[in-house]
Amino acid sequence: xxxxxxxxxxxxxxxxxxxxxxxxxxxxxxxxxxxxxxxxxxxxxxxxxxxxxxxxxxxxxxxxxxxxxxxxxxxxxxxxxxxxxxxxxxxxxxxxxxxxxxxxxxxxxxxxxxxxxxxxxxxxxxxxxxxxxxxxxxxxxxxxxxxxxxxxxxxxxxxxxxxxxxxxxxxxxxxxxxxxxxxxxxxxxxxxxxxxxxxxxxxxxxxxxxxxxxxxxxxxxxxxxxxxxxxxxxxxxxxxxxxxxxxxxxxxxxxxxxxxxxxxxxxxxxxxxxxxxxxxxxxxxxxxxxxxxxxxxxxxxxxxxxxxxxxxxxxxxxxxxxxxxxxxxxxxxxxxxxxxxxxxxxxxxxxxxxxxxxxxxxxxxxxxxxxxxxx
Amino acid sequence: xxxxxxxxxxxxxxxxxxxxxxxxxxxxxxxxxxxxxxxxxxxxxxxxxxxxxxxxxxxxxxxxxxxxxxxxxxxxxxxxxxxxxxxxxxxxxxxxxxxxxxxxxxxxxxxxxxxxxxxxxxxxxxxxxxxxxxxxxxxxxxxxxxxxxxxxxxxxxxxxxxxxxxxxxxxxxxxxxxxxxxxxxxxxxxxxxxxxxxxxxxxxxxxxxxxxxxxxxxxxxxxxxxxxxxxxxxxxxxxxxxxxxxxxxxxxxxxxxxxxxxxxxxxxxxxxxxxxxxxxxxxxxxxxxxxxxxxxxxxxxxxxxxxxxxxxxxxxxxxxxxxxxxxxxxxxxxxxxxxxxxxxxxxxxxxxxxxxxxxxxxxxxxxxxxxxxxx
Numbered sequence: 001x002x003x004x005x006x007x008x009x010x011x012x013x014x015x016x017x018x019x020x021x022x023x024x025x026x027x028x029x030x031x032x033x034x035x036x037x038x039x040x041x042x043x044x045x046x047x048x049x050x051x052x053x054x055x056x057x058x059x060x061x062x063x064x065x066x067x068x069x070x071x072x073x074x075x076x077x078x079x080x081x082x083x084x085x086x087x088x089x090x091x092x093x094x095x096x097x098x099x100x101x102x103x104x105x106x107x108x109x110x111x112x113x114x115x116x117x118x119x120x121x122x123x124x125x126x127x128x129x130x131x132x133x134x135x136x137x138x139x140x141x142x143x144x145x146x147x148x149x150x151x152x153x154x155x156x157x158x159x160x161x162x163x164x165x166x167x168x169x170x171x172x173x174x175x176x177x178x179x180x181x182x183x184x185x186x187x188x189x190x191x192x193x194x195x196x197x198x199x200x201x202x203x204x205x206x207x208x209x210x211x212x213x214x215x216x217x218x219x220x221x222x223x224x225x226x227x228x229x230x231x232x233x234x235x236x237x238x239x240x241x242x243x244x245x246x247x248x249x250x251x252x253x254x255x256x257x258x259x260x261x262x263x264x265x266x267x268x269x270x271x272x273x274x275x276x277x278x279x280x281x282x283x284x285x286x287x288x289x290x291x292x293x294x295x296x297x298x299x300x301x302x303x304x305x306x307x308x309x310x311x312x313x314x315x316x317x318x319x320x321x322x323x324x325x326x327x328x329x330x331x332x333x334x335x336x337x338x339x340x341x342x343x344x345x346x347x348x349x350x351x352x353x354x355x356x357x358x359x360x361x362x363x364x365x366x367x368x369x370x371x372x373x374x375x
Numbered sequence: 376x377x378x379x380x381x382x383x384x385x386x387x388x389x390x391x392x393x394x395x396x397x398x399x400x401x402x403x404x405x406x407x408x409x410x411x412x413x414x415x416x417x418x419x420x421x422x423x424x425x426x427x428x429x430x431x432x433x434x435x436x437x438x439x440x441x442x443x444x445x446x447x448x449x450x451x452x453x454x455x456x457x458x459x460x461x462x463x464x465x466x467x468x469x470x471x472x473x474x475x476x477x478x479x480x481x482x483x484x485x486x487x488x489x490x491x492x493x494x495x496x497x498x499x500x501x502x503x504x505x506x507x508x509x510x511x512x513x514x515x516x517x518x519x520x521x522x523x524x525x526x527x528x529x530x531x532x533x534x535x536x537x538x539x540x541x542x543x544x545x546x547x548x549x550x551x552x553x554x555x556x557x558x559x560x561x562x563x564x565x566x567x568x569x570x571x572x573x574x575x576x577x578x579x580x581x582x583x584x585x586x587x588x589x590x591x592x593x594x595x596x597x598x599x600x601x602x603x604x605x606x607x608x609x610x611x612x613x614x615x616x617x618x619x620x621x622x623x624x625x626x627x628x629x630x631x632x633x634x635x636x637x638x639x640x641x642x643x644x645x646x647x648x649x650x651x652x653x654x655x656x657x658x659x660x661x662x663x664x665x666x667x668x669x670x671x672x673x674x675x676x677x678x679x680x681x682x683x684x685x686x687x688x689x690x691x692x693x694x695x696x697x698x699x700x701x702x703x704x705x706x707x708x709x710x711x712x713x714x715x716x717x718x719x720x721x722x723x724x725x726x727x728x729x730x731x732x733x734x735x736x737x738x739x740x741x742x743x744x745x746x747x748x749x750x
Contacts, residue, residue, distance in 0.1 A: 001750070016415070017392055022700070023693070023709030023721070023750035025414055039400055040391070040415045283704055298701040306680070318398070325397070326673040329658055334398030346398070375376070375398035 002027055003295060004057045006075070007067035008035030008043055010335035010344065011271050014279070015067065016040045018287035024295060029057045036336040037067075048075050058082030065249060065294045069095045069269050070142050086197075086294040087269055091245040095269035098140045098178045105264040108240045112264050113256070114181040121166045127179040128152060128162055134182040137165045141175035148173070149214060151182075183263060185256035189223050190274040191234040194250045194289040194299055195242040202289065202302040203235050204282060207274045209254070215342060218362070219274045219311045221281060222304065224355065233262055241267065250275070250290040273313065273344070278302075280331050280351045281309030306351035310362040314346035319368035321375045324348065330365055334375045377402055378670060379432045381450070382442035383410030383418055385710040385719065386646050389654070390442065391415045393662035399670060404432045411711040412442075423450050433457035440624060440669045444470045444644050445517050461572075461669040462644055466620040470644035473515045473553045480639040483615045487639050488631070489556040496541045502554040503527060503537055509557040512540045516550035523548070524589060526557075558638060560631035564598050565649040566609040569625045569664040569674055570617040577664065577677040578610050579657060582649045584629070590717060593737070594649045594686045596656060597679065599730065605635055616642065625650070625665040648688065652724045653677075655706050656684030681726035685737040689721035694743035696750045699723065705740055709750045 001024050005012045008030030016026045016037055026041035033045050046053030049072055057079075058064055064085045069092055076089035094100045102112045116127035117140070128135060132154075139148035150165035152158060169177055188211060193203040205222035238253055245251075252272030254265040275286035284292075284300020292299055317339045318324070324332050334346040350361045376399050380387045383405030391401040391412055401416035408420050421428030424447055432454075433439055439460045444467055451464035469475045477487045491502035492515070503510060507529075514523035525540035527533060544552055563586060568578040580597035613628055620626075627647030629640040650661035659667075659675025667674055692714045693699070699707050709721040725736045 013395075017395060020388070020392060020415055020711075021706075021708040023696075023711050025711070040395055292700065298697055300700070301703040303703075322673055325667065325675070328676040328678075331396075333396040336395075336398050336400070 001025065001295060002061045003291060004029070004061035004064040005037065005041075005067055006048065006057070006064060006071055006079075008032065008037035009067055010036055010333075010337070011067035012037035013040060013335065014276075014287045014333070015065075015271065015291055018279070018285055019291035019295075022288070022291065022295075022297070024291065027057060027061065029053055034338070039336055048072060051078060054078045055082060062296075063294050065290070066092075067270060071096075086248040087251075088246065088248070091247045091269050094245060095251075095267050096141055097175065098138055098266060099176075101267055102178075102264075104241065104244065105237075108237065108244060110237050110264045111262070113183045116179045118177045118179060119170075121163060124166050124177060124179065125159075125162055127177075128158070131179050131181045133158055136180045136182060137162075137169060138178050138180065139169050139173050139175060140178050142173065147214070183256050183258065185263075186259050187223075187257045188265070189226075189234070189255040189257050189262070190219075190252055190272065191238045191255065192250060192252045192272060192275040192278070192286055193235075193238040193242060194286070194293050194302070195247050196293045196299050197248050197296040199243075200299050201239050201242055202299045203238060204275065204278060204286070204302045205304060206231055206234055207277075209274050213342070215313070215315055215344070216273045217313050217315070218366075219277055220355075220359070221277050221309045227260060230257070230260055230262060237262075237264070249293045250286050273347075274311075276333070276347050277309040277311040277349045277351075279333070280349050281305055281311075307353040308355045308358045309349060309351045310358050311347055311349045312362050312365050313344060314348065316341050316343060316345070317370035318346045318375055319348070319365060320371050323368050324365065327361065327364060329361060336374075339371075339373060376400065376670060377436045378666060379403070379436035379439040380412065380416075380442055381423065381432070381439060381446060381454075383407065383412035384442055385411055385708075385712070386442035387412035388415060388710065389651075389662045389708070390440075390646065390666055393654070393660055394666035394670075397663070397666065397670075397672070399666065402432060402436065404428055409713070414711055423447060426453060429453045430457060437671075438669050440665070441467075442645055446471075461623040462626075463621065463623070466622045466644055469620060470626075470642050471516055472550065473513055473641060474551075476642055477553075477639075479616065479619065480612075483612065483619060485612050485639045486637070488558045491554050493552045493554060494545075496538060499541050499552060499554065500534075500537055502552075503533070506554050506556045508533055511555045511557060512537075512544060513553050513555065514544050514548050514550060515553050517548065522589070558631050558633065560638070561634050562598075562632045563640070564601075564609070564630040564632050564637070565594075565627055565647065566613045566630065567625060567627045567647060567650040567653070567661055568610075568613040568617060569661070569668050569677070570622050571668045571674050572623050572671040574618075575674050576614050576617055577674045578613060579650065579653060579661070579677045580679060581606055581609055582652075584649050588717070590688070590690055590719070591648045592688050592690070593741075594652055595730075595734070596652050596684045602635060605632070605637060608637055612637075612639070624668045625661050648719070648722075649686075651708070651722050652684040652686040652726075654708070655724050655726045656680055682728040683730050683733045684724060684726045685733050686722055686724045687737050687740050688719060689723065691716050691718060691720070692745035693721045693750055694723070694740060695746050698743050699740065702736065702739060704736060711749075714746075714748060 008028035118124040208223035278285040380403040383403035493499040583598035653660040
């Protein structure tokens, strides 16, 4: 059985590594000649809208899935002519658009930060006035890792900042903007869950995330100090989203924790960086469970394997290789990517029974000097 | 950094899966067009003695390693012209020959079953007479999974059995025979260890193995009911072998346990089936540690990750797919091989804190009906 993946980055690579022991084969499509999933599976090097490449990708494949949500509609339409695409492009369409996402969250009774949409500069000015500064302007579509976002502060420079944000964020973007009120959250959480073809749902424990510059830096699971009620709220919410979208595969939802009150921020209709700890930290990782789900197989257990897990992202550079590998109990995942400013080039996970010990070892990884180049 | 592997079976495949997260690339050479490591790395499909293929295998590779010990001497000599081979072919030569192996074990003060060598039928008759039946005749070289072996029982048919064994085992075999006294062992154990390029040694806990028909069926780690003295003896012994051979990589030694007295049976200069449980059962698996060692990297921890582990081999067929995947906590590894009588097509591992619970779940896997074909 062959699984086709749209995209050949580190998420596709980890899907391949997790799915191969299930006896599955993989094929990916990515326009980048050095796409790192290509190290471990067949790699079709072509644009995402190349009809021949899409036909080749789907040929003989049981199912097509993807490692990113910004798939052009024309691409998914073509793929659907060849066979099943999971999760279904209908779900993708919601995850691609910050407005549709929020409307779904609200429809399911979940709170979201106050927001307004805008296209023109005048609409953006009105939206900021309605929501109030500080606020965040985001493109409705195609944003990730803090890209396609601008923070606006109150004060004499606000008008100029609005104009600059409008200029920046509407460049090459026809999907409009959304202004979100800045939420004084205590922390960011995420909830990852998976739904099978038969409708079974399994939810991973809540994750606590630390972002810097819009990029995830560190995740801890299970998120410390979460009440049973909060945990249940997140669990029920992600299950409701999965059901509403008739979703198949792994879904991640980012949440703001306002001292026990949760607001939904955004969702990612795919495996997610805040779930990388599940490779060592869970009985069955998000990657294996996504593969199981889209391949129509039974789900694996989302229980913690060791009690606690902390993941540290390697941004721009990996840590010094020998120093990192010499730390016992540190699981390093180097993605095989060229180091580049603000690029995710790897992550490291520490697992164990004791939260303080796990965090202490993770801190050692963060404190390592950077590697000089690739590993 | 690229690692070249001679052989492209499931051991090479698991080396690739374990080494890829270290940022390494892999290339394998295997004459079989359907070699399953080829699903996850570059596969050169050519005979092991093809000089051009060997040059291509080694080109740009940091090191060449192998997934089996029966490498022709001409092959290793050619490879050494291109760059480092780890473990060194000197170590391989010992592991390839049951006589050399036993002589090394004895040299290091380890007991071995009483044995005699033979080439001619007359020598074989004399050897059996000296050792006494019941005994086992083995080819000195090229045996595995019970092949190249014959068991001889005392009685009126012994003479005919000796003649038949000689006929069978000398066919296409120029390395001679070895006759080993049958040892009334209580159980079979194995010890796996790894030595780095810098000479660091790490040893996995002793493993208890159950063979049937010469093929490994089940491994449990740590082996239950092992005294500290026995454990230390095995540990010191494998460390002495590693040092004596200036070995780099993972080495496995099979032992007979005669109620606390250990005898060495044979060694495998490579990752070993009785170490497959280390993928989930150890902080750092035998596969990752072999890759770390041959690549010149620091070793990972050989400590147990969950306390207990049991591995069940899938011989001839895999278990029914959906039933196996639906068992929570069962880690199935399907090798992507066509089912065939007595072929190792996969394994399943169960880990946990409680020995009885781990064994009970492993027994459920063993009791599953077979899959109808490939997964």
